[in-house]
Amino acid sequence: MKHLLLKIEPLIWLLFGQGILLGTILLTGWILVVNLGVPLGLISDDGLAFQRAHELGSSLVGRLVLAALCALPLWKGAHHMRHVSIDSGGAGRDAVVAPLLYGVAALGSLLAIAAVIRL
Amino acid sequence: MAETLVKKFVVTRFDPDKDEAPRTESYEVPCHPDWKVLDALNHIKDEIDGSLAHRWSCRMSVCGSCGMNVNGQPTLTCKKAVSDLPDTVEVTPLANFPVVRDLVVELDGFMEKLKSVKPWIIRAKEKAVEEGPMRQSQAELEEFKQFSMCINCMLCYAACPVVANEPEFLGPAAIALGHRYSVDSRDEGAAERNEIFRGEGTVFACSYANECSEVCPKHVDPAAAVNQAKFNAVIDWAAGLVLPRGGKE
Numbered sequence: 001m002k003h004l005l006l007k008i009e010p011l012i013w014l015l016f017g018q019g020i021l022l023g024t025i026l027l028t029g030w031i032l033v034v035n036l037g038v039p040l041g042l043i044s045d046d047g048l049a050f051q052r053a054h055e056l057g058s059s060l061v062g063r064l065v066l067a068a069l070c071a072l073p074l075w076k077g078a079h080h081m082r083h084v085s086i087d088s089g090g091a092g093r094d095a096v097v098a099p100l101l102y103g104v105a106a107l108g109s110l111l112a113i114a115a116v117i118r119l
Numbered sequence: 120m121a122e123t124l125v126k127k128f129v130v131t132r133f134d135p136d137k138d139e140a141p142r143t144e145s146y147e148v149p150c151h152p153d154w155k156v157l158d159a160l161n162h163i164k165d166e167i168d169g170s171l172a173h174r175w176s177c178r179m180s181v182c183g184s185c186g187m188n189v190n191g192q193p194t195l196t197c198k199k200a201v202s203d204l205p206d207t208v209e210v211t212p213l214a215n216f217p218v219v220r221d222l223v224v225e226l227d228g229f230m231e232k233l234k235s236v237k238p239w240i241i242r243a244k245e246k247a248v249e250e251g252p253m254r255q256s257q258a259e260l261e262e263f264k265q266f267s268m269c270i271n272c273m274l275c276y277a278a279c280p281v282v283a284n285e286p287e288f289l290g291p292a293a294i295a296l297g298h299r300y301s302v303d304s305r306d307e308g309a310a311e312r313n314e315i316f317r318g319e320g321t322v323f324a325c326s327y328a329n330e331c332s333e334v335c336p337k338h339v340d341p342a343a344a345v346n347q348a349k350f351n352a353v354i355d356w357a358a359g360l361v362l363p364r365g366g367k368e
Contacts, residue, residue, distance in 0.1 A: 006317075006318070006319070006321060009321055009323040010317060010323070010352060010353045010357070011356075012323075013323050013349060013353055014353050014357070017353075083326035086281075086284055086285070086324075086326070087280050087281070087284060087326055087328075089284065091285050
């Protein structure tokens with residue numbers, strides 16, 4: 001397991017890095033707009049009308065962005081939690097913790113991809 | 120004459136021939152206000168207890184020999200003024216290294232890691248002397264200059280939480296050293312080093328605590344080197360998947 005984790009580490013780090021980018025920039029912007037801007041009346045909610053949002057989300061680019069927005073932050077979270085586990089003295093249990101966390105991220109990614117395909 | 124500062128130095132002592140575990144010994148040291156911690160340790164050795172073992176050489180933050188944990192912080196003892204410290208000063212060997220005796224730690228593992236990243240210019244074909252020097256622009260020099268300022272004092276290893284948990288991790292100084300050569304315009308060995316960076320002591324083990332850069336006495340910023348090395352290792356890995364012959368010439 002340790003050898004396999006070492007082999008796929010660049011891929012995980014790539015997903016983790018992109019998850020940070022999306023998680024900290026795009027999702028923060030999303031939360032600011034939807035959870036603060038619209039309720040406080042600072043931003044018009046016309047753009048969030050179902051028809052418009054559905055058309056945007058179901059275009060090819062929209063589906064890709066939505067899949068990335070759902071999947072990549074899962075890898076960010078999984079990788080962070082793995083390192084918290086290692087840094088708190090859990091190097092010995094990493095062979096169990098890492099596959100579990102990355103497994104959840106992989107499952108979530110598959111569900112996200114399935115969901116955007118069905119949009 | 121300036122007034123002396125009397126400080127209590129609590130120093131870790133360990134003699135592998137006599138002690139089963141490290142112990143501490145306290146010394147009252149009359150310090151000159153200009154003294155560094157190393158001056159106080161030398162005073163202890165010269166005037167109070169000649170059996171104390173500690174490593175030092177240049178006394179001017181160049182040789183990197185006198186690194187120790189001072190009040191828990193990895194520190195060059197020749198750089199830390201006693202006047203900046205509280206009345207009680209705890210001096211222990213650098214963390215994350217095996218102890219040889221008292222404040223002296225074992226260097227072998229660290230030296231092996233430095234060597235493992237191939238810290239030299241690698242050329243596919245050596246340039247003949249008659250072809251002249253390999254010139255570099257100022258911008259090319261700036262790419263690696265910062266990372267070449269490391270004095271191998273090992274403070275970054277004592278501060279790194281990953282080194283503490285994963286002894287096989289290459290560690291900040293070794294990765295910064297390898298990266299220093301990989302980004303040198305004269306070097307052609309980046310692919311070899313990227314493989315090493317993805318190997319057993321993987322750079323990806325770094326969790327970016329940034330402690331290495333915090334304690335670096337030469338402001339090398341090894342955390343930046345580690346993260347640039349991660350990025351280069353990933354790009355090289357991805358190129359190997361999609362480009363013919365793994366993107367290699």
